[in-house]
Amino acid sequence: AKYLNIRVGDQVYSIDNFHEKYFNPAYIASVLGGKTVKAVADIRKGIAPPPVVEIISPQANSEFESENITVTVSAKDMGGEIDEIRLYHNGKAVGEETRGMKPAAQRKELSAPVSNNKAAKSSSAVSDAGFTKSYSISLVDGDNIFRAIGFSKDRTESNPAEIVVRLVGGSRSVTMHVFTVGINNYKNPALNLNYAQPDARGIVDFFRKKGKGLFRNVDIRDLYNEQATKDNILSQLKQLENTNPQDAVLIYLAGHGENINDKWYFIPYELTYPEREEDVLSKALSSDELSSSIKDIKAQKILILIDACKSGAALLAFRGFEDRKALTQLSRATGIHVVAASTKDQFASEVQELGHGVFTYTLLQGLNGRAAGSGESITVRKLLGYIEEQLPELTKKYRQEAQYPVVDSKGMDFPLVIRR
Incomplete structure (x- = not known):
């Protein structure tokens, strides 16, 4: 592109x-x-021309000794109206956004809702010159890259405006936050799986043992089986809003997944009939809800791993492509790394002799050193490359059909573990 x-x-x-x-x-x-x-x-x-976007403060290449600054973005309507302004900080979308704006000629002032996210509060105003939006930001150590874009009414994206500023001073402690969900036993036993819970526990055990080699602290949150209701999952995501910008977050979801109208849904424990579209729409965890929760997490380094098997009857042709579109949009909108192994049926990723689903087995092999290559650290992008290369080979070996993961990487790269 x-x-x-x-x-x-x-x-x-x-x-x-x-x-x-x-x-x-x-x-x-x-x-x-x-x-x-x-x-x-x-x-x-023709198209609705996108706005011209500019970061008007701070100045590029500024240095700060205090971590709290204000970033102000302006957008000028070029005839296509201004539907949304979006700001990314080190690749991750800042939690506050504004949709459905009107041209300055039609509206003289606009008050945007204020987010509870202390790392990114914002205020907005519209004048004859265009739309201006200010964000209160907490910087991380070293370079901080800000990228702003705007959308016109037909969702045509503007060219980006980008600056780099720097926070100077001592290093801060970094915590790895690991949140896993694994559902082996659903309320409806017909949906039960074999390895979702062991897979999730495998991720927890790995970071509990090896995470402190790189991170000052490792914070573990996990939900299994009947604990993994939609409300409980959203509650845990809400608590992750209290992370610090320099922290890292890994979210792992293992269970059933569905896709309706280009939106992806994770099936929680209590949803008994995922073949009923109305039940999925009202009771499952949607990619929109997941995206909204992630935008409010202050930590900028976020990796989402999804091992969500398909449930129910035969899938429509190219259903896997619908998953790919929904998850790619999730990554692009939030500025994070998303890796998913959506399978054609509920047993396709489970291999008894491996003791794990093939996706998580590949993931753990990579984390345990095979993704490091010649280096000492295993970064997110090294791990994703290893999964993309090895998962098709393993599934072809054990299931006679290659399974290709959905990998979309929009966030900043960061190390997950140091090989010792």
């Missing part, structure tokens, strides 16, 4: 500017399979 551009009239845009509206990983597979693909829209008829 870096070298692929689209010209609309006299304006040239990166292909990434149209990701939210047009991205669908099923298109190429459908065309190659001889299927007719219906276009979302005809870009030749």
Whole structure:
């Protein structure tokens, strides 16, 4: 996408500017399979021009001794209205956002809701010059990269504005927060799995034993079986809002998953009939809810691992591509790393002789040193590369069919463990 551009009239845009509206990983597979693909829209008829976005304070390359600063973003309507302004701090979306804005000519002032997230509170105003939004930010040690984008009313993305500032001073202690969910036994026994709980415990045991080699503290939160209700999962995510910006967060979900209308849903313990669409929509944990919770977490280094098997009847063709789209949008909207192993049926990822699901077995092998390569540390991107390479090989070996993970990496890279 870096070298692929689209010209609309006299304006040239990166292909990434149209990701939210047009991205669908099923298109190429459908065309190659001889299927007719219906276009979302005809870009030749024009677009709603995105706003021009600028970070007006602080100045680029500023240095600060205090961690608390204000970042102010301006957006000028170029005729397509301003639907949303989004700010990323070191790759992670800042929790406060504003949707459905109107042009300055139509509205003279706008008050945005204030987030409870102390790392990123914001205020907004609209003037004849455009829209201005200020965020209260807590810096992390060293370089802090801020990137702002805007969206027009048809969700065309603006070119980004980016600055780097630096926090100077002593290093702060870093905590790794690990939150795992593993559901072997559902309220409806027909949904039961074999390795979701052992897989989640395997992640907990690994970081409990080896996490303190890199992190000052390791905070463990886990929910299993009947504990893993939607309310309890959301409650634990809420508590992660109290992390510090320099901390790292790993979220692991193992159980059943479903996909409806380009949104992904994790099936909690109490949902008994995932084949009923209305039950999933009202009772499951949606990717939108997950995204909203993650944006309010102050920690900037976040990795989500999902080993969610499919449940119920046979899937529609290209259903896996729908998962890929939903999870890619989750990563892009929040600025985090997302890795998922969605399978065609509920048993596809479970292999008795491994003692784990294949995805988590591969993950643990990577964490235990195989993803390090020639280096001493295992970073998120090294781990993701190892999973992408090894998971298809292992599933082909044990299940005679290669399983390809969904990997989307938008956040900053960070180490997970030091090999000893």
